[in-house]
Amino acid sequence: MEITIIGTGYVGLVTATCFAEMGHIVTCLDVDEEKIKMLNAFNIPIYEPGLEELVKKNKNRLFFTTDYKKAIKNALVCFICVPTPSREDGSCNTSYIEDVAKTIGSLIDDYKIVIIKSTAEVGTSYRVKNIILEELKKRDLKLDFDVVSNPEFLKEGTAVADCLKPDRIVIGTENERATEIMKEIYHGFTLKHDRLIVMDILSSEMTKYAANAMLATRISFMNEIANICEKVGANINNIRKGIGSDSRIGYSFLYAGIGYGGSCFPKDIKALCHLAKKKGTKASLLETVDDINTNQKKVLANNIIRFFSKNGGIKDKVIAIWGLSFKPDTDDMREAPALTFIEMLLEKGAKLRLFDPIAMEKAKKLFKENKNIIWCKDENHAAEGSDAIALLTEWKQFRLLNFNPIKKIMKTPILFDGRNQYHPIDMKKRGFKYIGIGIPNEIDN
Numbered sequence: 001m002e003i004t005i006i007g008t009g010y011v012g013l014v015t016a017t018c019f020a021e022m023g024h025i026v027t028c029l030d031v032d033e034e035k036i037k038m039l040n041a042f043n044i045p046i047y048e049p050g051l052e053e054l055v056k057k058n059k060n061r062l063f064f065t066t067d068y069k070k071a072i073k074n075a076l077v078c079f080i081c082v083p084t085p086s087r088e089d090g091s092c093n094t095s096y097i098e099d100v101a102k103t104i105g106s107l108i109d110d111y112k113i114v115i116i117k118s119t120a121e122v123g124t125s126y127r128v129k130n131i132i133l134e135e136l137k138k139r140d141l142k143l144d145f146d147v148v149s150n151p152e153f154l155k156e157g158t159a160v161a162d163c164l165k166p167d168r169i170v171i172g173t174e175n176e177r178a179t180e181i182m183k184e185i186y187h188g189f190t191l192k193h194d195r196l197i198v199m200d201i202l203s204s205e206m207t208k209y210a211a212n213a214m215l216a217t218r219i220s221f222m223n224e225i226a227n228i229c230e231k232v233g234a235n236i237n238n239i240r241k242g243i244g245s246d247s248r249i250g251y252s253f254l255y256a257g258i259g260y261g262g263s264c265f266p267k268d269i270k271a272l273c274h275l276a277k278k279k280g281t282k283a284s285l286l287e288t289v290d291d292i293n294t295n296q297k298k299v300l301a302n303n304i305i306r307f308f309s310k311n312g313g314i315k316d317k318v319i320a321i322w323g324l325s326f327k328p329d330t331d332d333m334r335e336a337p338a339l340t341f342i343e344m345l346l347e348k349g350a351k352l353r354l355f356d357p358i359a360m361e362k363a364k365k366l367f368k369e370n371k372n373i374i375w376c377k378d379e380n381h382a383a384e385g386s387d388a389i390a391l392l393t394e395w396k397q398f399r400l401l402n403f404n405p406i407k408k409i410m411k412t413p414i415l416f417d418g419r420n421q422y423h424p425i426d427m428k429k430r431g432f433k434y435i436g437i438g439i440p441n442e443i444d445n
């Protein structure tokens, strides 16, 4: 089938590539000319494990363009994968989707299915339908078309695998014709297991928000328990094992840390809270989830500031930062807890030595020239002459380090572990002062 993907970012490019892998002919459209130029040279503008190889493998079925007319003409289906960022008031900004809908309405001249893959406020699909109808009316055209909601559940870092083998494919449709075409599109993904869940459009849109809200709630829940653990002398790592073993709870998403980030959870939780309010109800639990997360992003920096307040003050202390992206295996810096952390420590006059295995280039674009920021070539370089290390992102390469040489190049061997990656007793044995999250520590004693 000929498919057009509108918006060639993390979701659009991965989806397009996986469709091409299944044999579809896919045209990727983007308004970003630089991105399309790169992709036409098979340079991949984002880091996602396995993506580059798969794009190259499918280059005969993948096309990249900025030309809407060309992209829409031959395709039976158009997937909308454009951004839906937060507005100032927390609501979901659907203007990118609406712009695309207008363009589609002004260009189509035969039956199409318009599929909304972006995470969009509940009700957006119907708005898109009306926008297309208005555009057709302007052109005095009566054309048949369908709008479908098909939210995306891939996770950055494992996006290709998630997309090729999704847990489920949620489809919100209004009629059998669109449902049948959606089944055909996803046929290659559902051969072994029927992963399609077909429902009404509004429930499909809401399913995506509910999934992200549930996951974010688990994270904030664990962070809240972690903060209590520190006060009562319990260890959150033990609590995680103790409750995760309950089959009703399970182990996933039970890690305490420095809060969730990325381009989805923060904006989607805010958007759902805003939508609830707009509809005359209150999402009290989710507002709290969001508040807990905002505070949690500050916990590690506050620990460091408190620790050094009793040890000569934080000003001019050198802090090595390991990891910048919001999670491992991605270069995505959107809403990364590292941003809050760096801002807080710079404000207090600390000197920062930054390293991330993949996100350095994206991170550099976010900070102005600053004499207190030094970009380092690896984790050892970052640790050189430092008063403490702060682990912000749990990249695998940081897991099994030899800490003996690292200890020697540091000024003082202190490790603030924002992701509870190391064992407190092991680190103590190696001569480090260790401060994790939700683990009794010596800062306040």
Ligand SMILES: NC(=O)c1ccc[n+]([C@@H]2O[C@H](COP(=O)([O-])OP(=O)(O)OC[C@H]3O[C@@H](n4cnc5c(N)ncnc54)[C@H](O)[C@@H]3O)[C@@H](O)[C@H]2O)c1
Residues within 6 Å of the ligand: 006, 007, 008, 009, 010, 011, 012, 029, 030, 031, 032, 035, 081, 082, 083, 084, 096, 099, 100, 117, 118, 119, 120, 152, 153, 154, 155, 156, 263, 264
């Ligand atoms: N990133 C994720 O992990 C993830 C997962 C599930 C769902 N989502 C949702 O998918 C949507 C896209 O997210 P993303 O992370 O891929 O965003 P992104 O910013 O990486 O990519 C969006 C792309 O759309 C392009 N674009 C903007 N306006 C356009 C227009 N009018 N026409 C054509 N292209 C246009 C941008 O240039 C950009 O390349 C969002 O709604 C997001 O919430 C994201």
